[in-house]
Amino acid sequence: MRTVAMIGGGASGSLAAVHLLRRAAGPLRVVLIDRDGRHGLGQAYATSDPAHLLNAGAVKMSAFDDDPGDLLRWARAEGMDVADGDYLPRAVYGRYLRSVLGRYRDRITELTGNVVSLTPPAGGRPARLVLEDGSRVAADAVVVATGNRTAAARTSGTNPRYVADPWSPGALEPIRDGAPVLVVGTGLTMVDVAVTVTRAHPGTVVHAVSRHGLLPRPHRCTPAPPAEVALPAGEVRLDRIFRAVMAAVRANGGDWHAVVDGLRPRVPGLWEAFSADDKRRFLASLARYWEIHRHRIPPVTADRVDRLRATGRLGVLRGSVTSAAADAGGVTVRLDGSGGPRELRVGWLVNATGPTRDLTADPLLNDLFASGAARRDPLDLGLEADACGSLLDLRGRPQPRLFTLGPTLRGQRYETTAVPEIRAQAAALATALLASLEDEPALTPPEDHRAAAR
Known part of the structure; x- marks a missing residue:
């Protein structure tokens, strides 16, 4: 039996897995490896807050381009009264992805661990993956689906009142004492943080700061159809x-x-x-x-944000953090904004700056770059790959059994983080990956994929 290792168990890895198994004509097993054990959920859909909603209507969020009603049928079978344009809780969507994976449960092995090095398949040898705990996985092909990495803002020292990653399990649970909160960033993550911490305590006030001080715009209650955009002919500038x-x-x-x-x-x-x-x-x-x-927010979420701002529980600042010093009682933050430098004392500091551009923070990517198995895109936003998702090596050659999709391709595609884009990439990747295996003998011995579990 052939084995494909998916490095990353969030939306990208899960959609790649189901599209691959859906198309596979012969025996195939997927080893789905997630560093946090949140298979099918990843960072985006592991939230337990019912106020965290999808940013697109249910009809747009099926796992399959060729079956747009799949999510709606699942939700209605689960007893939900869902219309096409409804914005489901993200936790519900996580359950849906888990359910989609469950359709192939007899062909998926879920492992928890952090892959730190990878030797691509070559010369009749399988790919070898090494996890942080020293365990190993062998595979005929590999998909790097690591998604977004959270940028860790820095304070002088460590403190339990500094939340470096609001999406780590239970990260926002302690913010229930009513102390003021400073969120660095004013995008989608900030909105989620503000909604959660202000619901947890009626006295919590959130300050949000970013360079532009801009908030995500709301979806219209009745969306207009996409408009035609007449682009100029000739050179694209x-x-x-x-x-x-x-x-x-x-x-x-x-x-x-x-x-x-x-x-x-x-x-x-x-x-x-x-x-x-x-x-x-x-x-x-x-x-x-x-x-x-x-990347707009649902109308109901926009209404929550408007109410928080109107009641003084959410303030948006334009500027940047120049320093942050944490102590036992909270965090003292220095800000530099349009009104000049200021100091802000808060009980909690939350990093919501979005994905990091520091590729060196990922040991797996470092290993791929060092070995020449992959190369960065020129903007240092992620990896380079061909149109089907085959990773390019240091010389720019596509590797037939080493793939990637999703946020790792931001430098090449820019729009590559939403489900509609990722599921289309997953379908193309599945076709290319299966074709790459057709003329190759199976390289992994029976049950070798279980090496990481021993």
Whole structure:
């Protein structure tokens, strides 16, 4: 029996696993390895707070492009009264992904551990994965589906009142004493943190700070259809695309939402065509504006945020943190903003700055770079791969049995973190991976995938 190892058990790894097993004609087993043991849930869907909602309607969130009603049928079979445009709790969506994995339970082995090194399959030898605890896994092919890595903001020393990763299990549970909270970041993670900690205690006040001080925009209660965006012919340049997008917004009565939705499917192609300088300019000056219109929040969540702001329980600051010193009673933070430097004393400091761009923080990626089995994209946002997800080695050659998908491809595709993009990548990857195995003998001995469990 052939074995495929999935490194990462969140949405990317889970969707890759089910698409692979759904298409496999012969005997195949997937070893799904998740460092936190949250198989099917990952960082995004492990939350237990029912107020954390999906940022897209249920009809858009099926695990399968060719079966858009799959999630709706599952939810209704579970006794939920769900309409196409309803925003389900993320915990419910996590249950759905677990259920989808369960359809293939007899062909999936779930392991918990952190993969720290990988030797790709070559010369008739299987891939060898080494986990942090020293255990090993052999596989005929490997998919790197590690998702987003949380950036760890720094304080002087460690303190239980500093939350470096709000998505680690139980990280927000202690924030129940009513002390003020400073959240670094004003994006989707901040919104979730603010909703959770203000519900936990009626006196909690949240301060949120970021360089732009911009919040995610809400979805419309009745969304408009995607708008046509007339892009200029010829050379793809950031300035020309920007002017075309602004013209489309004006022609659409100032509605950014419909324009962004119309442009979204074309983003990977545009991103690939941009020069390296244009990509850097976009990341430096326009990315945040794109993100707040692209990654919107449900109307009910937007109403919660508006109420918190109106009652003084959520304040948004424009600036940056210059230092943070934690002690037994809380954290003293120095901020530098439009009003000049200021000092803020809070009971809790929460890092919500989003995914890290520090690839060296991941020992597996370090190992792949050092061995030449993978290479960084030029922007240092992730890995380079071909159109089907085959990782490119140091010389730019695709490796036929080493793949990746999802957030690791942000530097190449930019739009690659939402379920619709990831499930399409998972389908393409499955086709390419199975084709790569067709002419190769099985390299893993029977039950060798269980080596990590011994």
